[in-house]
Amino acid sequence: MTDPKNVLHLDHLTMQFGGVVAVNDLTMDINEGEIVALIGPNGAGKTTAFNAVTGIYAPTNGEISFHGTPIVRNHPCGKMRKLYAGTNADLYKDRVLRPTPDQITRLGIARTFQNIRLFSGMTVFENVLTARHLRRTSNFITAGLHLNGKEEALMRERSLALLDTVGLADVRDEMAVSLPYGRQRLLEIIRALATDPTLLLLDEPAAGMNPQETMELGQFIRQIKKDFNLTVFIIEHHMDLVMNISDRIYVIEFGRQIAEGTPAQVQNDPAVIAAYLGGDAE
Amino acid sequence: MWKTVFPYMLSGISVGGQYALIAIGYTMVYGILRLINFAHGDVFMVAGILMVYMATALPLYITIPLVLLLTSLIGFLIERTAYRPLRSAPRMSAMISAIGVSYTLQNLVLYATGGLNQFYPKIPFISDSVRITGATTTMVTVITPFLTLLLAGILVMLINRTKLGMAMRAVSKDFETSLLMGIKIDRVISATFVIGSFLAAVGSVLYFTNYSTVIQTSGAMPGLKAFVAAVFGGIGSIPGAVIGAFLIGICENLIKGLDVILFRLGLIAKPLGLATFSDAFTFALLIVILVVKPTGLFGEEHTDKV
């Protein structure tokens, strides 16, 4: 049914909070090796869509599939039945799937956050090391008694190697929040990579960066995509970055998709220009 | 049957009203500061002790207002010294400070009294016996529910009709924005503590007239139960706290009498000692509420943005 190379498929995804429909009947595809961007004005529902994919919210309606297998599924029930303002309410009446975020991460989907969420009480190294915890094979007794020496050593080795790829190895014993903003963002991406994902979700990674840093970030994203065999799904407002690295772009406004296509197609789409890019966009 | 149950219901309504007066203090403070004022029950106890000491030297028509005044002052001072400095600290610190104040108050009273039971003065009129449909009780039992509802009613009017009340509502909805809007937060918070302590003092007069002995641990259980009442009713809601308190008071007393009631009903042959669980019932209720509907009867839901 779906392309065997399909990594993520959102099917009629709707998120409604009380009376507000934040994401409205979104259907999207992300295929292996692509960098797909999700853009749109503020409040369009982009982060909400991310949150539905990563399990922070259960969608009001719809299904999300990963590598062809459904991982999230829900339909309006209880109070929401009456309030539901969207379409296709009965599409997913059968088995509901509501995994917790950690289960989603374990499947291979990792993310960063719009507002940086590093572990502020930990060092740079510890931040990455903690993200290796989910791939442990020990239990709390073997680990608690330090009988898992080899596993621990491997974790540390891997974390250090990851830090090396961005040049953060030399500051590894500094407190994570003492890094400059741009490097904190890099650290957050590295931390997400430490969970061994196949799909990486980046929520406004270039926020607060200057043009030079943004360009370097673009190169970085391309590099890690290659080195770690990733598929990347990115929310961004920096149009130069988006147009530069994306293979395809989805545009949403008020929770609805209004356009989809390659950077060139989207840039020239009149609906997108009217809603977001502006009349005489560069 | 009714004759067996009625006395327990009466004392339940009475103690429920007294708990309500304490519970209002908890719910108001939590609504505004998100702080569980662990010391509130001990302020209630201190009011009782103050009355014991002052009644030996001064006539009652002076001591009663004096106790009310002093207790309100104590509540005000506690907020100023132990909570205000920690307002910008993590919430845990303020809670720990509250526990520390509670510890201090209990030790102060222990020191002053030597740990011996203090006997509450007999206040004429309210300690008079009264018969209601065959059950003998004191005037306190009759007065308490009415007084509680009256005071709670006045307070609700204050909150809904006065400027101070509006400020209180604003602060409990959104602390920071209220600050930005120029509301004098310090005054609002002090007023909250003063009102709460005043009501607790009234409650203590009623409560100790019935219970008659005061020691340093007298405030712990009533305080805890009043807090459960506040949570049950929906933290931040005054009517909720009052309803919760009456419910707890009634159920607690029914359980105390459960052995007798079941025996009279012919359901058990000998006492099961179920009275031990009258306190535990309150906590069981708390846990059920927290698991089923944590926002309580009249509380509001609120989701966090990620």
Add this chain to the structure above:
Amino acid sequence: MSALIVFAFYAAVFIAEQKLPPTSMLFTVLKKGAVYALVAVSMNLLNGFTGIFSLGQAGFMLVGAYTYAILTIPVAARASVYQYFNGGMIQFTVPFVVALLLAGCAAAVFAWLIGLPVLRLKSDYLAIATLGFAEITRAIFQWNQLGPLTNGSNMLRLFPIFNDFNIKDASGTVAVYLSTMMPMLIAGLCIALLVLLINSTYGRALRAIKDNEIAAEAMGINLASHKQLAFCVSSFFTGIAGAMLAMYQTSVQAKSFTSAMTYEILLIVVIGGVGSVTGSCLSSFLFVACSEWWLRFLDEKQFINGFEVPLLRNGFRLVVFSIIIMIVVLFFRRGIMGTKELPDLFKRRRAKEATPHD
């Protein structure tokens, strides 16, 4: 370096115990301090490292104390202890170590059951819910209907206590005093196990949960199972500490395990520094020393030139103590050690403290 200090400390305690009179207050402080240190570190694991503000410690200590006592009262003595309940329903004993372990396990089982509904509550509500469960537990253990097992509201006594570990020679006099070393060793071993857990990958996961729950979950850390882990492990050791408290007090009665006991432990943890194991240990001993020993003089009437010094009488010690605690809570919020541990004192001063950018 820190290992050396700890070893030296234990050696000093051992020697002191042989040299000083056994009734010296020093040993009371060391014994009670050891018990409190274990509870404090357990509470710190839960509160300081995982961020779960639980106030149920007294309840778990109660479970541990009773389990230990019930399983170790000599069969011959049961008739007199359980005098109102025909000698009680348990007519066997288990070896000391087994009893301790079972004490911990019983507490851990209680914790697991309580944790199911309670761990997903917000911190304030979790505090009150755990407090409530502790009170319910206390009511259950006081219930006379359970008397054949728990002796109802009566005391449990005559179980093995610390003094039983003194090695006696043929004539019955004590050859080697071990009554203080035993609790110190037991507490030390348990605390060492806790430290190992904290320094493992699970420890990092727990710290991540306290730090930023949403990020921790996004990094693959299952909140429910890890919180249960912290809760059960903490309660396991709290149960063992309860058993040790029983041995220290030589008798156990449910009604003494009030929430006041939990508050004391909380204050100890805060004074020592939330998030510091060393701090919890240090402040336990300081707390017990101050409240039982050093400030005792404040409780006695003092006379200077025939004039009685005002204020000094029974109970003043606790008042002064409470005021000291308030001062620490208000002005030294980070406690004695902050979040540092013993080894950190020997490292060269780190260049940066966290100065968040942005």
